Amino acid sequence: MWIDSHCHLNHANIRDLGTPDELIKAAQQVGIDGMMTVCCRISEELDELKAITAANTNVWHTIGTHPHNAGETAEKAFSTDDIIEFTKNYENCIGIGESGLDYYYNNAPRDAQAASFRRHIQACIATGLPLVVHTRDAEEDTIQIMKEENDGTLKAVMHCFSGTDWLADQALEQGWHISFSGIVTFKKTLELQEIAKRVPMDKMLVETDAPYLAPTPYRGKTNQPAYVAHTGQFIADLKNLTEKEVAKATSENFLTLFDKVELV
Numbered sequence: 001m002w003i004d005s006h007c008h009l010n011h012a013n014i015r016d017l018g019t020p021d022e023l024i025k026a027a028q029q030v031g032i033d034g035m036m037t038v039c040c041r042i043s044e045e046l047d048e049l050k051a052i053t054a055a056n057t058n059v060w061h062t063i064g065t066h067p068h069n070a071g072e073t074a075e076k077a078f079s080t081d082d083i084i085e086f087t088k089n090y091e092n093c094i095g096i097g098e099s100g101l102d103y104y105y106n107n108a109p110r111d112a113q114a115a116s117f118r119r120h121i122q123a124c125i126a127t128g129l130p131l132v133v134h135t136r137d138a139e140e141d142t143i144q145i146m147k148e149e150n151d152g153t154l155k156a157v158m159h160c161f162s163g164t165d166w167l168a169d170q171a172l173e174q175g176w177h178i179s180f181s182g183i184v185t186f187k188k189t190l191e192l193q194e195i196a197k198r199v200p201m202d203k204m205l206v207e208t209d210a211p212y213l214a215p216t217p218y219r220g221k222t223n224q225p226a227y228v229a230h231t232g233q234f235i236a237d238l239k240n241l242t243e244k245e246v247a248k249a250t251s252e253n254f255l256t257l258f259d260k261v262e263l264v
C-alpha cells in the first residue's frame with residue numbers, strides 16, 4: 001500500500017487524464033490506497049475538495065493558500081480564525097496548507113506571503129493539524145518564520161523537497177517530515193538523492209504533486225497519483241530497501257503525521 005501525500009486532483013491541468021474519481025480509481029488499481037489533495041486557494045476550492053473527498057474512501061484534503069496566491073484580496077481576507085473555523089466544518093480536512101514562501105517565482109509580494117504563512121502556522125498550532133510547507137529559494141526565511149511562530153507543538157512536512165542539506169537538517173532537528181516527489185528520480189538531482197539516502201525512514205513521505213513533476217519514466221508528462229510508487233521504488237533502491245518496506249514506512253509516517261485520518 002502507498003499513500004500519495006500531496007496531489008492536486010482538482011487542478012485544471014490534470015483534467016486531460018480524467019476526472020478526480022477516475023484518477024483515484026486508476027491509483028487504487030495499482031496499489032495506491034490513499035491520497036491527500038491539497039488546497040491552493042481557500043476562496044475557490046473548498047467545495048470541490050469536499051465533494052471529491054466525500055465521494056471516495058481514503059482521500060483527504062487540506063485547506064490553505066499557496067504562496068503564489070497569497071497576494072490576492074480574496075485570500076488575504078481569511079484570518080487565522082477563519083482557517084481554524086474551516087478546519088472544523090470540513091470533516092475530511094486533515095491538514096493546513098500548502099503555505100510557505102516562494103522567492104523563485106515571486107508571484108505574490110514577499111510580505112503578503114509571510115503574513116499568510118504566519119496565519120497558517122498559527123492555525124496549525126491552534127488546531128493541532130499539520131502544516132504542508134512549500135518553500136523555494138526562501139529557505140532561511142521559511143525556517144525563521146516557522147521557528148518564530150512555533151510554540152513547540154508545530155507538526156509539519158516540507159513538501160516536494162528540493163532544498164539543501166541545511167534545510168533538511170533544520171527540518172529534521174525540529175522533528176518535521178520531508179516528502180519526496182518525482183524530482184528525486186531525475187538523473188541530475190544527485191544532491192537531492194544524497195539527502196534522500198540519509199533522511200531517516202520514520203520521517204519520510206512520498207508524493208506526486210500531480211499534475212506536476214511526473215517521476216521517471218513519465219517525466220514531462222502530466223502526473224497522477226498512480227505514479228507515486230515509481231518515486232517510492234527509486235527511494236527503495238537508493239536506500240537498499242525493498243519497495244514494500246518503503247511503502248509501509250511512508251504510509252505509516254503519513255498516518256502518524258496526519259493523525260486525524262481514519263483509514264478505511
Ligand SMILES: [Zn+2]
Pocket residue numbers: 006007008038098209
Ligand atoms: Zn502542491
